[in-house]
Amino acid sequence: MIDQKEAIDQLWIKWKASRDSDTANRLVEYYLYLIDYHVQRISAHLPQNVLRDDIRSLGFVGLFDALQKFEPERDLKFDTYASFRIRGTIIDGLRKEDWLSRLTRERAKKIDQATSMLTQQLQRQPTASEIAKHLNITTQEVETSYKDVLFANLLSMEEKTSDDSDDYKEGIGHSIIDNQQLSPEDLMVKQENYQELANSIHNLNKNEQLVISLFYHEELSFTEIGQVLSLTTSRISQIHKQAIFKLRHALS
Template identity: 60%
Template sequence: MGKVGIEERSIWNEWIQNKNEDNTNQLIDHYMYLVQYHVQRIASNLPKSVQKEDLRSLGLFGLYDAILKFDPNRDLKFDTYASFRIKGAIIDGLRKEDWLPRSAREKVKKIDFAVEALEQQLQREVSAEEIAAHLKMKKEEVEEVIKDSFFSNLLSMEDKGANDEYKEGIGYHIPDEKELTPEENVLKQEKLHQLSQHIQKLNENEQLVLSLFYDKELTFTEIGKALGLTTSRISQIHKQAIFKIRQMFS
């Protein structure tokens, strides 16, 4: 099981010999930091409506599963093995729970249709304000739906729409839910890692807009004021960044 400390080896030896509840709890306590670490990382990329305690419960399930299935005789660090199980359990749980409500999914579809209709009519990029006016929604609500649907789609980044092509625009296809195999879960984690790398390939303005919109949770209008650009231009930069990321994945 790779190089481990004396205390860690002792806990594992006790668990191998007894495999009772006390020994299992010892291992869970010892590796709880892995759950906390991955909960924090995943939660930072999800809407505030997703509770960290729910993610923690999913992560604990992944850790427990890792303990039961880990072979200490293999030349593999438990931390590495458990991390895959923990992240996979959290992502899989999010998919099964379908944390993006049906009402939000309906709004995503409405925004998609509105974007297509407005862009065909105006023959140019459209802003969040124009979408909101067309749908009689608040601009902030439109931006929030865009943000939540973006994170929802990260959980299915490798899925494609009709004709194996990603859709360009503010809205995009949210595929049907399906249960993932452990192998697919590992691939999904790799996709999320690739996402981080792809974002770093964007130009400075695109990275900044994504950071301010998704991390700092500023509106397009607020970002525009901060950067001295129009709201429409910020919307355009955002769309370009999302499209580039999708092209990198295709």
């Protein structure tokens, strides 16, 4: 009796030889866990009106695309390659859809108007709690609106141009530094005025916004982001450094 790994290896051999639909379906069934993984992570950052089934459908498209284009002779695991294709297809699909609901847009507009009015009254940027009190809604609703609009902007970006990929890898050493030497992750979690951070990110250029989103929210490495966006890892590193430099000064 053959084990699961051997069975999958045999499916790959059959797929390479025949590329028949039955073998494709069996391989897709085995790799469904990749779709579930990325759907769960991406949907956690999206408005409630974005149906998980819609994201999952995009994931299926990415998985089938990966199966069709994967070259087994290359020194790359299918799991890794498929993850890039699944995530990229989901992000691309969301980017092309206007998925902010009318209610969400109306709330965002009211929050924007309240922010402008309170800024004039207080002579400073109002906090999320002050905006919530003014609109008679919860602070959580205000912060959720910030997040929804921010991710709508991030996902509505244009396709990036292709480039060669390299194997350069960099960690989180280049960070936003404040007086307490907080890391970028800490600042993103602990920033009391969420709107200040959202506005600072919104003022970045399109490439910088997307790299910040994928690196800190989706926890992709620079190499993975480069694979998703068809840019070199060193180019992603450069974009990240530029974004962090701007955010460090904006939040200081």
